Amino acid sequence: MSSPDIIEILERTRTGESCAVKDWDVRRIPKAVRSMLEKHNLRHCCDPTNPVNCDDSLADAFFRAGYELALELGMLCETTERVVRVSEEELASALKFAPSELFVGSGKDGTLLKTRTPSDPYPMPFGASLGITVSEEIWPALTEGIARQRDVDLLEGGSLATVYGRPVLPGTPFETLVGYVQGRAHREIRQRAGRPGMGGIGCISSVTEYGQLGGYGVPGGFYPTDLSLVLFPSELKISYQALHKVVHTLNMNGLIIAGSPAMIGGMPGPPEGAVLSCIACSLLQYPILHAHVGGGEIYDLRYLSNVNREGLWALSVTHQALSRNTHLLTHGIANEVSGPGTEALLLEILVGVATIAVSGAALSTGPRSAGGKLTDYLTPLECRFCGEVGHAASGLSRAQVNEIAKAILPRYEGQIKNPDKGRPVSETYDLKAMRPTPEWEAIYRKVKREAIDLGVPMDDQC
């Protein structure tokens, strides 16, 4: 039996078992996760004193449990309140035929995503930034600033706060408009940055499917060689909003990057439960959402971050489980909380991105400067640092990165609950000269020097 095609998946969203969203959230998910942790003897194994897992057998045990969980639960379509399940044969087939290499972008500027394993020397590509809201006036220059960073492989850019001065209200034609406007601007910006073939990710400015419909793969918009972003609700839920994006991307012969965070402290419970949920979710993205790149994101509900000990441990186990047992192109995000102009932001990036890189993820995107909460709190400099860390830390051993995490965490973990928001781009980066302020650059150089001293092989001269 082969992997179900998209028509079959759509059919299952109408005919699958009926289940109310609330029942799914507070009963089915917790019960199934608890019982799977019990069955595989995986309860209480999170080790916050060693935030980067170095135990292969533990990662493999989580993979087996996550695989079983995926088959047991499937995903709930919250639009129709129907469960979409796949058989073991269908899941195995989807994983077998999922790409192990993917070229994003075109020509010499494009990026090859490849299957990676823990400590794989192939440098993990990095895409920047996440969808941090940026004022329309400065968005082009800021996005160009990001595209000019040679350590940033893929361009996502921030979210446009407005389009033609009007708010991009979800579900309105403003979203259809912003999809096209952002796609067109992405082309122009990549050209101006001297990287016309650089791969992109879109469309972050639109929440619903309208942005994708308006801007992805259409003439003048995002290229079908860019990644089409399909975010969906946690835990293990899909929606017609997400499926519209999938169908449209397939129609355009495009590339799907899917993602949804598992929440520590949320429906799957403790860090171990979130790891299981995340693995199951990552696997199911292939048969159900036809992902080319599948997300393996985990956040801690208490902080909406994952650069704390439990978050890092969960990220490391998840990506090691997936990369040791499949050839999937998995994607991870380090969710920082501190803002531009602070040392803490760079320390969080160092620990978070290195953990993802060394655990075998095929791609990471970021940063989430200031937790992504504040408009214009994003600069090209931390985007560059993310890329540098992602590339340089890839070949380190997990034990090395664990030691780095243990050395750095005490410097910022006390502030995760109340982070320093830092300063906006207008006070930290000169977008005309395209360079950081001397103060922000000095902080960057200091942290980079520290990273090098801790064994991350970055080029100190750049």
Added chain:
Amino acid sequence: MEEQNLGRALSVAVADGDEAEAARLAGAALAAGIDPIVLVKDYLQPALEQVGDRFQEGELFLPELVLAGDAAKAALDVIKPRLLAAGGAGEIANKVVIGTIQGDLHDIGKNVVGALLTAHSFQVVDLGTDVTPKQYVEAAEREGAQIIAISSLLTTSLPYHEDVIRLLCETGRRANHFVIVGGGPVNPEWATQIKADGYGRDARDAVLLCQTLVSQHAKPPLAQPLCFGALK
């Protein structure tokens, strides 16, 4: 003795999130002649507060918190008529309608706030996600809620916050309800800009905010929003 046994059993049922058992025990306790005010103050509220504290400490997780809130609501539905007759309306007077604003389907933050408010003795009416301004206003009027709590994770949905307040003003109902806002992209400046009555950065802040709003004598709208937990 029977009062204590039934009361403790009710507390356990609430903490365990057992809706049916909580309702049954509430009925049994009333039938045994237990004062409904005692039942709420000495057993229901402490059980919920304990669950809320354990959630904050990371000992319990969101499903347990939500289910405990549901169990308490089931018990309260049974107790409520007798409570009102006994003059205990004050025990359940504070009502909040909560929802995630139009265009936004993220519900985790809203669920945590709703469950923690329930754990702190607020009656919470959960409108779900993708709630239009009109739905907030109609629900608040229908339920006689003191507070409208608006949650957002998406920046793009923020303008709808303002629409809730605008609609309240246009229909002459602004003085009926406090409007509070929270969620990832929301901050005190935004609350001030749209003339909301309050902002809470996380669920604990939201509880403090609601407790402060209902305990003070001021009426909506406030000249300046009360803000809890602003970023440095």
